[in-house]
Amino acid sequence: MKANKPRRRPKTPASRSTGRYVLRLFVAGATARSRRAVLRARRLCESDLEHNYELEVIDIYQQPGLARVNQIIATPTLIREFPRPVRRFIGNLLNTAGLFAELDLRTEGTTAV
Numbered sequence: 024m025k026a027n028k029p030r031r032r033p034k035t036p037a038s039r040s041t042g043r044y045v046l047r048l049f050v051a052g053a054t055a056r057s058r059r060a061v062l063r064a065r066r067l068c069e070s071d072l073e074h075n076y077e078l079e080v081i082d083i084y085q086q087p088g089l090a091r092v093n094q095i096i097a098t099p100t101l102i103r104e105f106p107r108p109v110r111r112f113i114g115n116l117l118n119t120a121g122l123f124a125e126l127d128l129r130t131e132g133t134t135a136v
Contacts, residue, residue, distance in 0.1 A: 044068075044076040044128065045105035051098040052084050060099035063116040071119070072128065103128065 048064045050057035061080055068076045083090035083098060093102065096113075103110045103126045112125045122128075 042075070043105070044072055044103060046076060046078045046126075047093070047102045047104055048078060048080045049083055049090060049093065049095045049098050049100040049102070050080065052082060057082070057099065060116055064099075064101060067116065067119055067122065071123065101126065 046064070046068065048061060050060055064078060064080075068078055081089050083095055093100075099114070099116065101112045101116065101122070110126045112122050116122060
């Protein structure tokens with residue numbers, strides 16, 4: 024008889040040793056609003072985090088299970104999965120200062136404000 028082993032959560036794509044930010048952007052469909060959110064998130068990451076990030080874009084219509092598991096109630100929602108603790112930003116991604124403060128993203132040893 025086999026003993027039930029506890030199931031481990033799949034590892035995030037980034038390991039702790041790399042120190043990279045792991046971000047998830049949840050959008051709703053292929054709307055203009057979703058496309059703008061994806062473009063803004065990518066621009067912000069490239070300009071402020073350089074190559075120190077991994078961004079996963081998730082369409083809640085195509086992957087409703089992930090939306091449920093992550094408790095997504097509105098889109099766009101940007102979640103910082105790693106480093107822990109998990110932080111989230113819901114809504115317009117135009118306010119970069121608010122976004123970086125809310126997600127506690129640091130660039131080159133400084134805190135974004």
